[in-house]
Amino acid sequence: MNEASYTPAKVWKWEKENGGKFASTNRPTAGPTHEKVLPIGKHPLQLYSLATPNGVKVTVLLEELLALGHSGAEYDAWLIEIGDGDQFGSGFVEVNPNSKIPALMDHSTPTPTRVFESGAILLYLAEKFDAFLPADPAKRAECLSWLFWQMGSAPYLGGGFGHFFSYAPDKMEYPIDRFAMEVKRQMDVLDRHLEGNRYMCGDDYTIADIAIWPWYGALVQGKLYDAGEFLDARSYTHLGRWTDEIAGRAAVQRGRMVNRRNGPLEEQLRERHAASDFDTQTQDKIEGAAGEG
Ligand SMILES: N[C@@H](CCC(=O)N[C@@H](CS)C(=O)NCC(=O)O)C(=O)O
Numbered sequence: 634m635n636e637a638s639y640t641p642a643k644v645w646k647w648e649k650e651n652g653g654k655f656a657s658t659n660r661p662t663a664g665p666t667h668e669k670v671l672p673i674g675k676h677p678l679q680l681y682s683l684a685t686p687n688g689v690k691v692t693v694l695l696e697e698l699l700a701l702g703h704s705g706a707e708y709d710a711w712l713i714e715i716g717d718g719d720q721f722g723s724g725f726v727e728v729n730p731n732s733k734i735p736a737l738m739d740h741s742t743p744t745p746t747r748v749f750e751s752g753a754i755l756l757y758l759a760e761k762f763d764a765f766l767p768a769d770p771a772k773r774a775e776c777l778s779w780l781f782w783q784m785g786s787a788p789y790l791g792g793g794f795g796h797f798f799s800y801a802p803d804k805m806e807y808p809i810d811r812f813a814m815e816v817k818r819q820m821d822v823l824d825r826h827l828e829g830n831r832y833m834c835g836d837d838y839t840i841a842d843i844a845i846w847p848w849y850g851a852l853v854q855g856k857l858y859d860a861g862e863f864l865d866a867r868s869y870t871h872l873g874r875w876t877d878e879i880a881g882r883a884a885v886q887r888g889r890m891v892n893r894r895n896g897p898l899e900e901q902l903r904e905r906h907a908a909s910d911f912d913t914q915t916q917d918k919i920e921g922a923a924g925e926g
Pocket residue numbers: 658659685686687688715720732733734735749750751752
């Protein structure tokens with residue numbers, strides 16, 4: 634496809650073979666494509682997810698809640714393979730009609746409660762356990778402002794910059810340039826704010842940090858779209874300081890392993906059903922045991 638020669642048709646039609654990563658799963662319609670019942674484990678919270686930045690937000694918060702001693706935050710994390718279309722199974726669509734991970738079912742309520750959209754899940758869990766969300770109205774407003782800033786901003790980073798820089802079949806200057814400019818502006822917003830604040834909402838680590846770190850922290854660490862150098866991400870030094878501090882938290886290190894399908898095998902805990910799984914069920918151990926048999 635040559636961007637300069639493209640004239641849109643009068644009415645858009647779905648060309649299934651438009652190329653690019655995810656071309657086989659992306660489609661212009663909603664609803665289930667096949668029947669599939671979701672598994673339910675023994676814990677109150679059932680998470681259906683994958684360790685993309687949006688998925689990692691939730692597993693980090695759950696691990697942080699457990700680290701604080703909230704045993705009600707025990708969870709089963711089931712793997713949803715979005716590349717295989719699991720998000721279009723009937724059971725998943727019942728939990729999230731928008732067919733995107735992460736999706737959560739809370740079985741501790743009188744009737745099970747479904748929650749979808751990572752921001753809604755973070756807020757639901759923070760309110761349920763009264764943690765990582767300030768009680769003071771002004772601080773709470775600041776925290777929610779940054780939480781919703783992330784929800785509105787990350788699509789320009791992922792769906793805009795990431796898509797055209799990394800996934801599109803051709804490298805096209807116009808969209809890459811436009812979205813790189815916006816992502817650099819967003820990093821500057823964060824950098825200026827973090828110059829005077831330890832965390833996004835001041836002295837306390839909150840769900841705003843938990844939402845923003847998996848996207849913008851990963852970018853600074855060079856783990857997202859291999860774009861750290863292109864965007865000169867390490868030049869945002871306050872953002873870098875915040876990134877490194879959060880990366881050092883034990884719960885963050887555990888959370889980013891859950892439902893992971895890429896990277897070193899010892900960092901992949903594809904499903905999580907117990908705290909001990911981090912010691913016994915990582916992919917290096919599972920494949921090692923299979924090799925011995
Ligand atoms: N706004 C949503 C975005 C969720 C989202 O985009 N999830 C992606 C993975 S990061 C997904 O499930 N994609 C599958 C698809 O689009 O079919 C949230 O924050 O939860």
